[in-house]
Amino acid sequence: MKPVVAVYGNVWPDAELSALGAEFDIHVMAGMTALETAGFFDQHAGRVRGLLTTGTVGIDAATAARFPKLEIVAVHAVGLDAVDLPALGARGIVVTSTPDVLTEDVADLALALLLSAARRLPQLDRYVRAGHWLEKRPLQPTRSLRGKVAGIYGYGRIGQAVASRLRAFGMEIRYFQRSAGPQPALRCASLAALARESDYLLVCTPGGPDTRHAVDAAVLDALGPQGTLV
Amino acid sequence: MKPVVAVYGNVWPDAELSALGAEFDIHVMAGMTALETAGFFDQHAGRVRGLLTTGTVGIDAATAARFPKLEIVAVHAVGLDAVDLPALGARGIVVTSTPDVLTEDVADLALALLLSAARRLPQLDRYVRAGHWLEKRPLQPTRSLRGKVAGIYGYGRIGQAVASRLRAFGMEIRYFQRSAGPQPALRCASLAALARESDYLLVCTPGGPDTRHAVDAAVLDALGPQGTLV
Known part of the structure; x- marks a missing residue:
């Protein structure tokens, strides 16, 4: 079974998301209605191991708490100011960024x-x-x-x-x-x-x-x- | 008496036109109404010795012909495609441009x-x-x-x-x-x-x-x- 990844924030072209989907069971949260989001949290959030986000959207502690099995947050940016590093660090969650790429x-x-x-x-x-x-x-x-x-x-x-x-x-x-x-x-x-x-x-x-x-x-x-x- | 200069085209800030006005009797044609333009051609064009223009506006042979005493056309540009060089050359009128400045x-x-x-x-x-x-x-x-x-x-x-x-x-x-x-x-x-x-x-x-x-x-x-x- 492919690892479950939540795609939070939305800047990736369809081709990139398809490539990601070949390796992971991805859930693109940006495209969801409020009802779909609620359903996603009820049914899938408990299985999410990876989360992909942008520098602008980041992730706060309250949202991260909805993903009890989260192991890694991959931030598509240099700046991590929108990411609650202390909260993620306390849970041992790895955070990656893209310092030189951009x-x-x-x-x-x-x-x-x-x-x-x-x-x-x-x-x-x-x-x-x-x-x-x-x-x-x-x-x-x-x-x-x-x-x-x-x-x-x-x-x-x-x-x-x-x-x-x-x-x-x-x-x-x-x-x-x-x-x-x-x-x-x-x-x-x-x-x-x-x-x-x-x-x-x-x-x-x-x-x-x-x-x-x-x-x-x-x-x-x-x-x-x-x-x-x- | 200051030499008479027609300012044709209009890109120069007021400060530049004032500096020019200190040395020359300038007539800014771009600011004139149709009636003023006609008056200018009747009363002053015959005394115009210099004409200042832009690369976009340039000057054509018919307009140049309205200035019988014209000696020099100063073009504030690199490109002279809007200037009728053969017509001006035939009358011995000097044309200057600003090749390196821009x-x-x-x-x-x-x-x-x-x-x-x-x-x-x-x-x-x-x-x-x-x-x-x-x-x-x-x-x-x-x-x-x-x-x-x-x-x-x-x-x-x-x-x-x-x-x-x-x-x-x-x-x-x-x-x-x-x-x-x-x-x-x-x-x-x-x-x-x-x-x-x-x-x-x-x-x-x-x-x-x-x-x-x-x-x-x-x-x-x-x-x-x-x-x-x-």
């Missing part, structure tokens, strides 16, 4: 957001769809990146992958994190000091209580009215 | 468009504004860039500036242009062959009759249903 993709997305803000792409997308290009309605020039300062808050794997991309755009890099990091000459003394020097401030830290509210009003003031936060 | 910005925009397509940013912008994130409505994963092939049609200054950025994202570069170019090992035999090898096809050629309709149905077929054209 580094490049997260860095790509950071650049996509930065370029999109600098070049006002969502606004231009709406401009085109509304037909304003036919009227040749004037557009204001957008902002250059070359020579601008990108401040990276959290210079770990993702922060450094972001930096290597930003350098290709001719941007200057500064960073802040508690430890010195790999290029101490580029490190600022505080997050506020980093924000003050930066045209663009990119947050590349883990989530959770240690960094919650780190980017506060003082940091945004230091970044200034022309600054951009990614 | 290279980095055009390359930035190419990357912004590519990332925006790969990561579906305009769609995600609408998703957020419509409040779907509150409902945790599922999102499908988007596409990675690492290891994908970027085909660059036109490997000149802009094409090469685009390539150096794409490499920072881990993309492989191929190109096509008529001449061998700086890295013949990366050159494909034809535009269709380039499209066939590419996941992303980026057009970095000049406009105008030489390249008009170069990207035709056969090229799009070669790029394929999963391909992206920038």
